[in-house]
Amino acid sequence: xxxxxxxxxxxxxxxxxxxxxxxxxxxxxxxxxxxxxxxxxxxxxxxxxxxxxxxxxxxxxxxxxxxxxxxxxxxxxxxxxxxxxxxxxxxxxxxxxxxxxxxxxxxxxxxxxxx
Amino acid sequence: xxxxxxxxxxxxxxxxxxxxxxxxxxxxxxxxxxxxxxxxxxxxxxxxxxxxxxxxxxxxxxxxxxxxxxxxxxxxxxxxxxxxxxxxxxxxxxxxxxxxxxxxxxxxxxx
Numbered sequence: 001x002x003x004x005x006x007x008x009x010x011x012x013x014x015x016x017x018x019x020x021x022x023x024x025x026x027x028x029x030x031x032x033x034x035x036x037x038x039x040x041x042x043x044x045x046x047x048x049x050x051x052x053x054x055x056x057x058x059x060x061x062x063x064x065x066x067x068x069x070x071x072x073x074x075x076x077x078x079x080x081x082x083x084x085x086x087x088x089x090x091x092x093x094x095x096x097x098x099x100x101x102x103x104x105x106x107x108x109x110x111x112x113x114x115x
Numbered sequence: 116x117x118x119x120x121x122x123x124x125x126x127x128x129x130x131x132x133x134x135x136x137x138x139x140x141x142x143x144x145x146x147x148x149x150x151x152x153x154x155x156x157x158x159x160x161x162x163x164x165x166x167x168x169x170x171x172x173x174x175x176x177x178x179x180x181x182x183x184x185x186x187x188x189x190x191x192x193x194x195x196x197x198x199x200x201x202x203x204x205x206x207x208x209x210x211x212x213x214x215x216x217x218x219x220x221x222x223x224x225x226x
Contacts, residue, residue: 004158031212042202043159043216092158096212102147104214106158 002027002095004107012113013083020079021110023093028073031096033104034066038089046091049076083114117141117205124221133190135220137203140184146207148179148186153200153219162201163188190222198224 003026013019023032034046047057047068055068069077080087090109096102121137139148147166151159163170165177165186176189190197200219206212 033213035216042218043214045213045215048213094158094214102149102164102206103161104212106160109156109158111156 002029002105004093004095004105006091006093006107006110008110009108010111010113012115015084015114017083018079018081019083019112020077021091021093021112023076023078023107025074025095029095030073032070032076033094033096034068034076034078035092035094035106036089037092037109043092046078080112083112085114088112088114117143117146119203119205119217121201121203121217121220123218124223126223126225127193128225129194130192133193133197133222133224135188135190135201135203135222136185137188138185139203139205142183142205143207146205148177148183149204149206149214150175150177150188151202151204151214151216153202159202159216193222193224195224195226198222 005024007022032049035043037043045058046061047055049055049068049070051070051073067079090111092106092109094104094106096104117139119137119139127133149164150162152162153159163175163177165179167179170177178187200221202216202219
């Protein structure tokens with residue numbers, strides 16, 4: 001398995017500002033993913049962040065709005081830029097292929113409220 | 116990518132067996148069926164995965180008929196702590212490890 005931590009766990013931000021969310025894993029993993037879960041909704045994949053390559057964004061998400069860094073095999077950041085109230089969501093990171101297993105492990109999430 | 120359809124909500128009582136069925140009519144040959152569980156204020160947690168027939172682990176069983184167009188997650192003797200959202204997902208080579216979540220099934224277990 002993998003233990004994933006996220007910082008901050010929650011934040012309240014003003015519109016127009018940016019927030020960087022950190023994701024730390026206790027083991028080296030190749031595949032990391034970022035998801036968004038809007039209130040009362042399911043999870044939506046934002047992007048895939050594999051170490052050594054540029055992040056791959058899903059339809060509807062762009063790098064200017066959600067820049068991602070993946071400096072090493074245990075860490076990634078997601079920035080939510082120029083925030084608006086519509087960005088209020090829970091942001092989750094996950095990791096895949098831990099020790100070759102198909103299972104994905106999810107972090108606890110970052111609850112973001114934009115005023 | 117195969118779309119999944121599952122009931123929005125289900126209710127059960129403690130000690131009962133719960134079966135949640137998911138349809139995935141367009142599943143591809145190399146796709147697997149995966150189920151995740153999510154409690155409030157937590158990230159999803161892997162429950163079980165299968166390709167065909169039956170898979171069982173310490174938490175649940177997964178039944179997949181021969182045509183693989185549907186699957187049933189079976190939770191034996193549920194307790195209050197099994198109240199959660201259950202997601203059925205189809206994943207395979209085309210998704211490259213990515214997970215695409217549907218709406219999920221809110222299971223509520225009553226005393």
